[in-house]
Amino acid sequence: MDFITASKEFLDYVEITKANGTLDVYTRKVKILNKYFGTTDISVITKKDVIKFWSWRKASLPNIKPQTLNKYRTVIILIIEYHTDIRLKVRKLRENHIMIEVIDPHTVFTVFEYLRQQTTYKEGLRNYVLFKLIFDTGLRINEVLNLKVSDFSFETNTIHAKVTKTKRERFVYFKNDTKKLIKQLITRDRAIDYIFKSYQKDKRLSVDNVQSLCFRIEKKLNLSYTIRPHEWRHTFATTFLKRGADLETLRLILGHASIKTTQRYLHLDNDFIRNEYFKVA
Incomplete structure (x- = not known):
């Protein structure tokens, strides 16, 4: 074959x-x-x-x-x-365990301000809501793209994430300013199923679509660092911890089966570590 x-x-x-x-x-x-x-x-x-x-x-x-x-x-x-039924024996390449960078607050602000200014355009509002939702919830990009209108509870600002990497459903939450934007997007698009759609192909956005969008934003804003979906999730997680949340709560929100996964996944970004160091140095 x-x-x-x-x-x-x-x-x-x-x-x-x-x-x-x-x-x-x-x-x-x-x-x-x-x-x-x-x-x-x-x-x-x-x-x-x-x-x-x-x-x-x-x-x-x-x-x-x-x-x-x-x-x-x-x-x-x-x-x-x-x-x-034959397993090819090929040794893995030695991997470099590089610390994942979070998106710094200035870049987050710059990207959100740029996206906010694009909301008069059809794709602009969709893109703004997409990134706001990832930053609010810590959802994986595929989990976000599979969200449907019926998954949202606007009374409690809760999302019932049903399509997940682990196949375990969970609840995540969003802020009031994001709620207004989500409602605006749903009303404008008259959405009844998926929230995030490709208007050219009339089907839900793909991960590749979002990766390409991130690249275009990086180029347009001449950013020094990448702003790919996983980095937004990682930024949410580190920000959540720095505000005093505990690892177990974060584990449940991120959808990790084990607390060890959450511990391996997280690190405090370099700026935070440096600031903490000089408080006592």
Whole structure:
């Protein structure tokens, strides 16, 4: 079986058995893998072919992280194993455990001010609400994009997140200023299902759509740092802790199964650590 056919059947299986977030990640990886492996028979793919793919991908993206290359490795192994019951033995690349940067308050303000000024445009209001909601709730981007009108309770400022990475439903909360914007968006779009839609394709926004939007904003505002969805989630989490919240509450909001995950995921940003240091130094 050729790789393109094998990957399609594998994604059909993932769609049924895994969370939507996992499907989105695998789908994006498969698009690149199909370009490289194409009609290659999966039965002849070896460890050397995976290494050659790594080299090919790194040639086009010199700054690609080992973590990302390892994700491609995982997808290749799973596709082959799904069809042949053979698990390709390829060691993971050594990963660099880099501290994730939060979005600094000035950048948050700059981005929100820019988005607020765009709310007279159809996409502008949608984009503003999208980022406000991530910053209020700490939801993963795929969880936000799967929100429907029926998931919101405006009496209690609560969202019932039903489509989650862990497949465990949970509740998150939003502020009053964000509530007004959400209501405005729903009313304007006459939305009855998904909140965040692509107006060109008349279907819900994809993760790729949002990633592209972040890139355009970074370029437009000449930002020094990236403002990708996961960094907004990370910024929410660190801000929440710095305001005095406890880890267990944060764990429930973020949807982590274990408190250890929350502890590994979080760090206090460099500015905060420096300020705390000089209070006692």
